[in-house]
Amino acid sequence: MTVLRVRGLVKEYGGRRVLDGVDLTVEEGQVVALIGASGSGKSTLLRCVNLLEDLDDGQVELLGRDISDPRVDPDRARRDMGVVFQAYNLFPHMSVLRNVVLAPTVVHGVPEAEATTRALALLERVGLADKARAYPDRLSGGQQQRVALVRALAYDPALLLLDEITSALDPELVGEVLALVREIAAGGRTILMATHEMGFAKQVADLVCFLDGGRVVESGSPEQVLGDPEQPRTREFLRRVLDSGRL
Template identity: 70%
Template sequence: MDVLTCRGLRKEFGDHVVLDGLDLTVGEHQVVALIGASGSGKSTLLRCVNLLEDLDDGVIELDGEDISDPRVDPDRVRRRIGMVFQSYNLFPHLSVLENITLAPIRVHRRPRAEAEAQARELLDRMGLGEKAHAYPDRLSGGQQQRVAMARALANSPRLMLLDEVTSALDPELVGEVLSMIRDLKADGMTMVLATHEMGFAREVADQVCFLDGGRVVEAGPPEQVLGDPTHPRTRQFLKRIIEAGRL
């Protein structure tokens, strides 16, 4: 079964077309990596899937349900989607434990004890069990990003969206977050991730999609798209990546 289907997505900001008839399909337990230059539409696509941006045209389906229908309650949809941003977006006035349990308690109406038990389990899994009562400003960037991932996972999402989750990290902290994504893949989590980490995309993705001008211009297995691309624009992009020593 396809978990996510996007057909003909179009998104404009004024006169600027960010998504231009984009199509994407993500199967169950599949990891899809979105690559492309800045401004190619990767982050906007993820924000549209999570209903943080309104579409100008097109259809988004989650497990066959048209979630882009204006009559759909976006809060209900977001309960089935976890999203992690590049800037963490943790609440600074709440402890790590409070950040993770906020939505399960207030939105999903789960008992506090149950939500906290799950949060502690997630923190232990991420090597942050001793940080439950710490505040975000006491954590490293890598630790904050892992807390953000735990917060997204606390709602048991059907789909995880990861938007350049390592771009704000110091290089030595990137590995911590990538290790967690590997673990999620091993658990069978369905994920769409926008990334500049080409080596990681080659390792973890089932499918790599190269975006250019708001469209998926090439898609396929990592070894094909990253190793033997067929589209001239993909080849040009990867040539620059290789010259920069990032692949």
């Protein structure tokens, strides 16, 4: 089943075209990694999929429904998507547990007891059960990002969007968050993620899409795109990544 289909997506800021006719398909259970230099359009694409940005042209279909139709309620469409950004965006005045159960109870109408049971089980799974009553400022960056992932999974979304979720972490904390994403992916979760971690993309992704100048320049298996790219621009990008030690 196709979970997400993006067709001819265009987004402009002040006359500058940030996304220039992007086409993308994500199948159920598939992990798709968006790679490319900063400013290539990866984060903007995720924000457009999540309807946090208005589209200038094109179409976004989620579970066969055109959610880019102006008549569609964006809040309703977002209920089928979980999203984790670079910043943790946890509510500082709420405990870890309350951060996790808020959306299931308030947005999805899940009974408090049921939402709490699921939240505690998820926190146990990521090794944070003992932090359920703690507040975000008492957690490390890696712990906060794991809580953000749990929060995104708490209502079992059809699609998980991850936007450079390790970019704000200290290097020693990156591994623990990537290990969790690897576990989530292995469980069959459908994921669209923007990442600078090429080695991780090679291990986890089913499909890698290289963006440059707001276009998908090349897409294919990790082995093909990261190991034997066809396009000169992809090869140039990967040479720079290799020189930086991130591949």
